[in-house]
Amino acid sequence: MSSVTPHLHRRRSWWGWGFEDAKVDAASLAPLVSDVLGFPLSGAVEAPVELSSISLPETRFPRPDGIEGWSTDPRDRIEHAYGRSFPDTLRAFRGQVDHPPDAVVFAASEDDVEATLEWAAREDVAVIPFGGGTSVCGGVEPKVPADRLGVVSLDLSRLDRVVEVDPVSRAARIQAGVAGPALEAQLAEHGMTMRFFPQSFELSTLGGWIATRAGGHFATVWTHIDDLVESVRAITPSGAWESRRLPGSGAGPSPDRMLLGSEGILGVITEAWVRVQPKPTHRAARAVRFKDFMNGCEAVREIAQSGLNPANCRLVDALEAQQTGAGDGSHSVLVLGFESTDHDVDHSLQRALAIARGHGGEHDEASGSGSGGGAVGAWREAFLAMPYLRDALLQLGILSDTFETAITWDRWPAFHAAVSAATREALGEPCRVTCRLTHVYPDGPAPYFTVLAPARRGDELAQWEAMKRAASDAILAAGGTITHHHAVGRDHREWYDLQRPDLFAAALRAAKAAVDPAGVLNPGVLVDA
Structure with a gap:
């Protein structure tokens, strides 16, 4: 039983935000708390539980044939048990891992995605698409109905390449699992930048930005990832879903616009064409x-x-x-x-x-x-x-x-x-x-x-x-939206249901039934499982 997490020069924190070597010394913030915030300090600095002290339930099924990148390593399971909201971080910090995935699949190709979805639909196993794991609204927690055989987290981080750059149109075809810094480094080799910098930039991925309709660098005009997308490709249990690459179109409801904000329930986003530009001078x-x-x-x-x-x-x-x-x-x-x-x-x-x-x-x-x-x-x-x-x-x-x-x-x-x-x-x-x-x-x-x-x-x-x-x-x-760019996930679902029209909810359920008949993709997010 070995971890197959892709090699990183820097190790991610298993319980909180970011990288272990960038963690802030909590004691150094005491003056901020007492002098600037005016809050009383209630006691000593609390440390997270030891990772080795966390007990996980056994995986509920054996490794299936034909699934590559399979891991039941405890650290992999714990790191994919939560996003990074306050309640996620608090529970991990205290060692309370409520819904760990039975396994993590590190997909290295669309074939791996297809094989995982085919097996999951056949065996009634839920699948949680996972990018950078930076969700702050419960979007990637494997909290699924108890009648499922189990749940796997499908990690896209190995799909991390800029595949093609079109300098004439200023666009690039990019795999969904690439995180912000690696995306920008590869585009820089072509003299380009995507110029999309959410607060989660160092960890979040292109696919995650699209799936959650993330907000980026620009305060006006190009505020959301929507404004930079030309086309999206996703793999569903019913087949591939890909929109035509165009600067714009009036040909009915747009396929890629439906994937924007879909939060993994309508398919696993594997790549997209996005607008890029030279670095501003x-x-x-x-x-x-x-x-x-x-x-x-x-x-x-x-x-x-x-x-x-x-x-x-x-x-x-x-x-x-x-x-x-x-x-x-x-x-x-x-x-x-x-x-x-x-x-x-x-x-x-x-x-x-x-x-x-x-x-x-x-x-x-x-x-x-x-x-x-x-x-x-x-x-x-x-x-x-x-x-x-x-x-x-x-x-x-x-x-x-x-x-x-x-x-x-x-x-x-x-x-x-x-x-x-x-x-x-x-x-x-x-x-x-x-x-x-x-x-x-x-x-x-x-x-x-x-x-x-x-x-x-x-x-x-x-x-x-x-x-x-x-x-x-x-x-x-007061008439606002439950989220502008942090997505719905599980934390916002109650208010999302109140905000959206009932007929739209019915249409969304019908769309999910068409592409995911067994309902294995991120069940409970956006629509009922």
């Missing part, structure tokens, strides 16, 4: 300070409706700016940036700055274009480190989580007040509920909330569930 950025968050929101609305289309237009409230080092807690901060592969963007930046000044924004002058100074750099570094910080805060006894949504501008002020208040009430004092706008549209923002509170050690799951329910109920009651 013209950049200009600045940090703008606002004494009032809502004044900053008005500036962002006008910028979003101006047609300037900034690449970055993220407004961070004063408390979050303080937490990330982008401010001192007295001002909200707008991280504003433009970029182009073709032309100078200083004029666009100056026009956006003028709009911001009209709403009370202040900024430091800088010579020429560039990074925009310390606040922009501090925010960028903190943005990438946030998931690591969450794990370290857990060790200190701090509940830390995020949720995101979208709403139209006319309802935004009341929405922000209602959701923030409901979340604070559920957490109780002391707590912090902060907000930033990650993506902005002419008709509304995508707010991203961060919650921090002293954890009730031993009762964190109940504490989190109360917060999550209060926030989710408030979001739907």
